[in-house]
Amino acid sequence: xxxxxxxxxxxxxxxxxxxxxxxxxxxxxxxxxxxxxxxxxxxxxxxxxxxxxxxxxxxxxxxxxxxxxxxxxxxxxxxxxxxxxxxxxxxxxxxxxxxxxxxxxxxxxxxxxxxxxxxxxxxxxxxxxxxxxxxxxxxxxxxxxxxxxxxxxxxxxxxxxxxxxxxxxxxxxxxxxxxxxxxxxxxxxxxxxxxxxxxxxxxxxxxxxxxxxxxxxxxxxxxxxxxxxxxxxxxxxxxxxxxxxxxxxxxxxxxxxxxxxxxxxxxxxxxxxxxxxxxxxxxxxxxxxxxxxxxxxxxxxxxxxxxxxxxxxxxxxxxxxxxxxxxxxxxxxxxxxxxxxxxxxxxxxxxxxxxxxxxxxxxxxxxxxxxxxxxxxxxxxxxxxxxxxxxxxxxxxxxxxxxxxxxxxxxxxxxxxxxxxxxxxxxxxxxxxxxxxxxxxxxxxxxxxxxxxxxxxxxxxxxxxxxxxxxxxxxxxxxxxxxxxxxxxxxxxxxxxxx
Amino acid sequence: xxxxxxxxxxxxxxxxxxxxxxxxxxxxxxxxxxxxxxxxxxxxxxxxxxxxxxxxxxxxxxxxxxxxxxxxxxxxxxxxxxxxxxxxxxxxxxxxxxxxxxxxxxxxxxxxxxxxxxxxxxxxxxxxxxxxxxxxxxxxxxxxxxxxxxxxxxxxxxxxxxxxxxxxxxxxxxxxxxxxxxxxxxxxxxxxxxxxxxxxxxxxxxxxxxxxxxxxxxxxxxxxxxxxxxxxxxxxxxxxxxxxxxxxxxxxxxxxxxxxxxxxxxxxxxxxxxxxxxxxxxxxxxxxxxxxxxxxxxxxxxxxxxxxxxxxxxxxxxxxxxxxxxxxxxxxxxxxxxxxxxxxxxxxxxxxxxxxx
Numbered sequence: 001x002x003x004x005x006x007x008x009x010x011x012x013x014x015x016x017x018x019x020x021x022x023x024x025x026x027x028x029x030x031x032x033x034x035x036x037x038x039x040x041x042x043x044x045x046x047x048x049x050x051x052x053x054x055x056x057x058x059x060x061x062x063x064x065x066x067x068x069x070x071x072x073x074x075x076x077x078x079x080x081x082x083x084x085x086x087x088x089x090x091x092x093x094x095x096x097x098x099x100x101x102x103x104x105x106x107x108x109x110x111x112x113x114x115x116x117x118x119x120x121x122x123x124x125x126x127x128x129x130x131x132x133x134x135x136x137x138x139x140x141x142x143x144x145x146x147x148x149x150x151x152x153x154x155x156x157x158x159x160x161x162x163x164x165x166x167x168x169x170x171x172x173x174x175x176x177x178x179x180x181x182x183x184x185x186x187x188x189x190x191x192x193x194x195x196x197x198x199x200x201x202x203x204x205x206x207x208x209x210x211x212x213x214x215x216x217x218x219x220x221x222x223x224x225x226x227x228x229x230x231x232x233x234x235x236x237x238x239x240x241x242x243x244x245x246x247x248x249x250x251x252x253x254x255x256x257x258x259x260x261x262x263x264x265x266x267x268x269x270x271x272x273x274x275x276x277x278x279x280x281x282x283x284x285x286x287x288x289x290x291x292x293x294x295x296x297x298x299x300x301x302x303x304x305x306x307x308x309x310x311x312x313x314x315x316x317x318x319x320x321x322x323x324x325x326x327x328x329x330x331x332x333x334x335x336x337x338x339x340x341x342x343x344x345x346x347x348x349x350x351x352x353x354x355x356x357x358x359x360x361x362x363x364x365x366x367x368x369x370x371x372x373x374x375x376x377x378x379x380x381x382x383x384x385x386x387x388x389x390x391x392x393x394x395x396x397x398x399x400x401x402x403x404x405x406x407x408x409x410x411x412x413x414x415x416x417x418x419x420x421x422x423x424x425x426x427x428x429x430x431x432x433x434x435x436x437x438x439x440x441x442x443x444x445x446x447x448x449x450x451x452x453x454x455x456x457x458x459x460x461x462x463x464x465x466x467x468x469x470x471x472x473x474x475x476x477x478x479x480x481x482x483x484x485x486x487x488x489x490x491x492x493x494x495x496x497x498x499x
Numbered sequence: 500x501x502x503x504x505x506x507x508x509x510x511x512x513x514x515x516x517x518x519x520x521x522x523x524x525x526x527x528x529x530x531x532x533x534x535x536x537x538x539x540x541x542x543x544x545x546x547x548x549x550x551x552x553x554x555x556x557x558x559x560x561x562x563x564x565x566x567x568x569x570x571x572x573x574x575x576x577x578x579x580x581x582x583x584x585x586x587x588x589x590x591x592x593x594x595x596x597x598x599x600x601x602x603x604x605x606x607x608x609x610x611x612x613x614x615x616x617x618x619x620x621x622x623x624x625x626x627x628x629x630x631x632x633x634x635x636x637x638x639x640x641x642x643x644x645x646x647x648x649x650x651x652x653x654x655x656x657x658x659x660x661x662x663x664x665x666x667x668x669x670x671x672x673x674x675x676x677x678x679x680x681x682x683x684x685x686x687x688x689x690x691x692x693x694x695x696x697x698x699x700x701x702x703x704x705x706x707x708x709x710x711x712x713x714x715x716x717x718x719x720x721x722x723x724x725x726x727x728x729x730x731x732x733x734x735x736x737x738x739x740x741x742x743x744x745x746x747x748x749x750x751x752x753x754x755x756x757x758x759x760x761x762x763x764x765x766x767x768x769x770x771x772x773x774x775x776x777x778x779x780x781x782x783x784x785x786x787x788x789x790x791x792x793x794x795x796x797x798x799x800x801x802x803x804x805x806x807x808x809x810x811x812x813x814x815x816x817x818x819x820x821x822x823x824x825x826x827x828x829x830x831x832x833x834x835x836x837x838x839x840x841x842x843x844x845x846x847x848x849x850x851x852x853x854x855x856x
Binding site for chain 1: 578
């Protein structure tokens with residue numbers, strides 16, 4: 001198995017290199033949306049730009065690709081999947097030169113203002129925020145914050161200043177404010193050196209300090225932030241939310257904290273990759289893992305992934321055995337319940353199920369996101385496990401059961417000593433399959449603000465703009481985890497290999 | 500030892516009741532060796548499996564050792580320890596070695612010490628001649644060897660009686676002997692046994708009593724001499740003499756002679772009398788399409804007895820009241836008479852019966 005994993009690892013590496021290879025390019029330098037005719041434009045899901053370009057794509061004849069995070073947008077342009085990305089100049093000002101992207105046009109007509117969002121009707125918090133913003137605007141503190149994070153004056157968007165992370169301010173006695181952010185939008189909010197930082201983070205931190213709150217950060221996909229706010233999972237949404245009429249119907253905005261234009265970013269043909277393969281790998285390792293101790297994020301995510309997978313596997317197995325027992329029970333009502341259970345859980349996409357559990361069923365509970373994830377994955381995998389167990393048990397010839405009962409064994413003894421040991425042989429291979437599926441399936445827990453292996457790599461990608469390397473790192477980690485897990489199951493369930 | 504009263508079993512297939520056992524009464528005494536014989540599908544195996552409740556009877560009572568084992572309060576597992584069963588398909592525990600197969604029951608069910616159980620198991624394996632295979636797995640054994648181990652496994656529980664459910668039916672003919680001789684050995688030791696079998700010679704030689712089952716009940720019950728040498732009832736006679744029959748109803752004069760000839764071909768091939776197939780086909784054709792061509796309906800039975808290898812044909816001409824052979828075409832009649840031993844004609848209530856041997 002080790003040998004196979006080496007080979008497959010190599011295949012993944014080669015594939016990713018092929019993807020990152022440059023395609024033949026034409027001369028492409030759009031100055032407005034009109035120039036995009038026949039091209040593909042990448043936008044961030046749920047963003048203002050997305051809503052804006054949807055009014056023009058048919059008229060101007062370009063197609064729109066929607067991505068879940070800014071790094072995905074950059075990666076799409078860098079790899080040629082999309083020809084340009086449209087985003088706010090605030091975000092674009094921090095594009096890493098090593099990505100080989102450049103800003104080709106500033107769309108002055110797409111001028112927007114942004115602010116924080118709070119749940120509709122939470123006027124108390126809204127007023128506190130508004131008066132704080134008025135105060136820092138008057139005192140010049142807001143301008144100072146911007147000057148430190150964003151250097152727009154020169155028009156040189158590449159040279160953004162990164163200051164040291166703001167110290168974590170805490171008022172140990174204050175009420176907890178949960179701040180939701182997308183976590184991948186420098187310079188507004190980003191994870192640097194395992195610290196949440198950025199100008200919006202600084203603003204809310206200063207606000208908390210000023211008004212005597214404690215701050216707790218949670219990270220969601222951008223398009224999930226408004227729902228999280230609506231369902232009460234977070235108190236403040238901080239992700240440079242552009243103020244629009246459509247959004248105002250769902251949430252309440254503070255007064256604007258800043259403004260932005262939109263820009264178009266395309267691939268920079270001048271930036272040739274002169275570095276050799278090994279040099280660029282070395283550089284990638286350095287920026288993705290070593291610099292600012294980013295490997296800690298991978299390690300932390302690994303731990304979360306392991307905990308969620310292991311717990312869901314254990315509970316899923318126990319629950320699955322119970323459902324299997326009911327399914328094979330003589331009582332019709334038990335059979336019917338088990339069938340219904342399997343029918344519902346097997347046919348619900350796990351992502352939808354996870355979101356329903358988190359945002360609807362446990363919306364108002366104090367259960368931690370990790371507990372909700374464990375519960376959702378346990379329930380989901382138990383439906384599959386129960387069928388795996390059932391087919392395994394049914395694969396044992398009925399004569400074996402009769403022989404057991406024939407010499408006077410009880411039902412339980414027959415099951416324990418005769419049926420189970422034989423069923424396990426056909427269960428284990430499929431069971432391993434299901435556990436690996438479960439392991440990889442946990443990659444979606446990022447949707448409910450858990451930083452697992454995949455989300456960890458996303459955060460690194462957004463902080464470093466390394467498109468592929470963190471993904472390859474976690475692929476290797478998943479490989480290793482899956483290998484350990486399948487080996488462990490073999491060792492645990494097939495104690496002595498015979499025949 | 501076993502007293503069975505009015506035992507019945509009905510299966511329900513999509514709500515359609517199918518009565519397999521129709522109120523069986525029977526007493527088996529200690530030390531008896533009872534063989535249960537009869538045609539397929541007459542409930543022999545079901546009867547046997549109902550006795551230790553592997554199949555749940557739907558009515559009646561079974562007294563075993565003075566206790567009604569159909570009482571729901573009875574611990575059937577305790578009963579089964581005293582009443583072993585040997586299956587047609589052996590059902591050895593595939594994940595255990597031969598030795599473990601034989602020690603499993605004593606250790607887990609009877610609570611015996613491992614060393615003691617192994618010692619006794621080896622002794623039993625020696626009895627059935629399987630001691631040298633003690634540490635191999637069942638998958639490497641032949642059918643006959645598996646069945647001998649299954650008998651040893653059954654004996655390991657020290658049962659008071661053993662039920663054999665067609666113990667040799669899944670075996671190659673070459674392996675039947677080794678299993679039967681083990682059962683013979685048990686018989687000589689005085690074990691009470693009920694054996695469902697198709698081995699007539701074995702049943703004749705080893706049994707103290709034969710039950711002939713037919714149509715879900717015990718049709719005839721007696722000593723091997725009574726049943727095999729002087730059977731009383733017609734179905735028993737047909738079974739014992741192993742008479743096979745091919746039946747036809749000819750209702751019009753347009754019957755497909757070629758199809759019937761093909762059937763006669765198959766029938767003769769099946770019972771190894773191919774040399775006589777042309778004779779049969781010739782007689783059939785002359786009779787049906789010459790002599791009796793104006794008579795319909797006719798029902799025909801072609802019978803073959805496996806015991807004395809004799810073929811016979813019974814023709815019932817429905818509605819005919821007088822002899823037809825006397826007015827028959829001379830040539831056809833002489834062909835039929837020349838090809839057969841005996842031609843007999845009788846007038847019955849239903850019509851004219853012609854018997855040709």
